Amino acid sequence: MIAAARRLAPILIVACLLSNCLAVWERYTSADLDQIKKRGALRVITAYSANSYFIYRGEPLGYEYELLRMLADELGVKLELIVTDDVENIVYMLNSGRGDLVAANIAETRGRARQVQFTEHLLTTRQVLVQRSSAGPAAPPPATGAAQSPAAVGGIVGLPPLGLGIFGSAPPLAPMHVGEAVDLIGRTVHVRRRSEFESRLRHLSDEIGGDIHLAYVEGTVSTEELIRRVHKGEIELTVADEPTALINRAYYSNIDVATAISFPQRIAWITPRSSPALQARVNEWIKKIKGDGRLASLYARYYRNPRFFAERVDSEYSSTSGGKLSIFDDRIKAVAADLHWDWRLLAALVYQESRFNPNARSWAGASGLMQLMPATARAHGVSNLADPEQNLRGGARFLRVLEQRFEFIPEKKERLKFVLASYNAGAGHVEDAQLLARQFGRDPNRWEHHVDEMMLRLADPAYYNSYGLRSGYCRGEEPYNYVREILDRYEQYRKLIPERDSG
Secondary structure, eight states, X not given: XXXXXXXXXXXXXXXXXXXXXXXXHHHHHOOOHHHHHHHTEEEEEEEOBTTXXXXXXXXXXXXXXXXXXXXHHHHTOEEEEEEESOGGGHHHHHHTTXXXXXXXXXXXXXXXXXXXXXXXXXXXXXXXXXXXXXXXXXXXOOOOOOOOOOEEETTEEEEEEEOTTOOOSSOOOOOOOOOSGGGGTTOEEEEETTSHHHHHHHHHHHHHTSOOEEEEEOTTSXXXXXXXXXXXXXXXXXXXXXXXXXHHHHHOTTEEXXXXXXXXXXXXXEEOTTOHHHHXXXXXXXXXXXXTSHXXXXXXXXXXXXXXXXXXXXXXXXXXXXXOOOTTHHHHHHHHHHHTOOHHHHHHHHHHHHTXXXXXXXXXXXXXXXXXXXXXXXXXXOSOTTOHHXXXXXXXXXXXXXXXXXXXXXXXXXXXXHHHHHHHHOHHHHHHHHHHHHHTTOOTTOIIIIIHHHHHGGGSHHHHTSTTOSSOOOOTHHHHHXXXXXXXXXXXXXXXXXXXXXX
């Protein structure tokens, strides 16, 4: 019967898509608010962009990301991000159960509203044309390649998908400025297929009574990448939502984003139709932060001063452009290789300890990138705590000692959690929590829901003065959170830093 169900599943999915019966699929896959709270995590589908989510100097940022962190705190759950570069399939991902909510700078449209629920809107925007400024530098010629022959599609010309950097050998059109929508007649605009921008241009072509030629790019090509191509002169025109256009205009001085091609649109999050309690709770929360000024404050920080924000987006230390985490990346990679760790994991620990500041010093006297205590530093050959190389090497030696101490834990990923907790709180306290786990029927070699919960009891004298524990009081909440935060950050780094750069 199981085999038959597996054979039937693809047929049901295809039939469901053809008949637009996504609600049937949702009943089996979507989690509502009570399930999310029981799970302890809000799973959000998002995309890399200056608006939604990126990393700058090791820290996750983004207008929607910061709102999501606030929402997760409000719900009392942790935030789990599911990041995709295929924005056009994001609604399918939601309705097939990949996440609980979509937050990816999505405009509310009637077509999407038939498939999903939109939340209370977060901001109002409009679509604008992105073109080179008439006063900007001359555009370089397109890259050499085979010319593309247009094929008519319903009065609008569609071109085959274009590869990155390959734009045909035909000479570029004269750089005629588009001052109003009617000037687009006969012009070519590059967009993603099935995007809201394609839909708007099709409607606009009817409204102005003339053909707008559409050149399609792959669904994984971001709006920001298309804007970059306009800036470089590789394409002439594209379309973007206004906040994204303004952020990019701040660091591409030769682009013009002043021509609006749509009426105002609402940007909102989306939830499955089968999650009414989640929808109601999110709407209640959005209204709350609108009323108390938090939404306006965050909006001002990201969009009222776009040049200040663009410095972060365009930095080599931003995942949207450079892909670096810190000036110490090369040193961290070398140390991590000796430790046989993914360098992004070690970077997550360094960020947690010092925010990549080699002069950081804690109230307890820990210093440097890896916040080594003086005694620990001396034990591992560190004579100068402020020296980044020495501090990293000393911290790695300490981590290796901790790994050996917990080598009896067979599963490497599980052992890592004990090593991280010990780096934060000391191995003695972690071993006390293991003793408690044994006495309370938990698994002493599993961290989550076993030893981590025993760590929390080490702040209670009823526990740390009893049960044969040796290391006394410990503020167990710190290692409990420390392990989670480092592993969550590592997952973020893993998603945003390509494998080829991971050492």
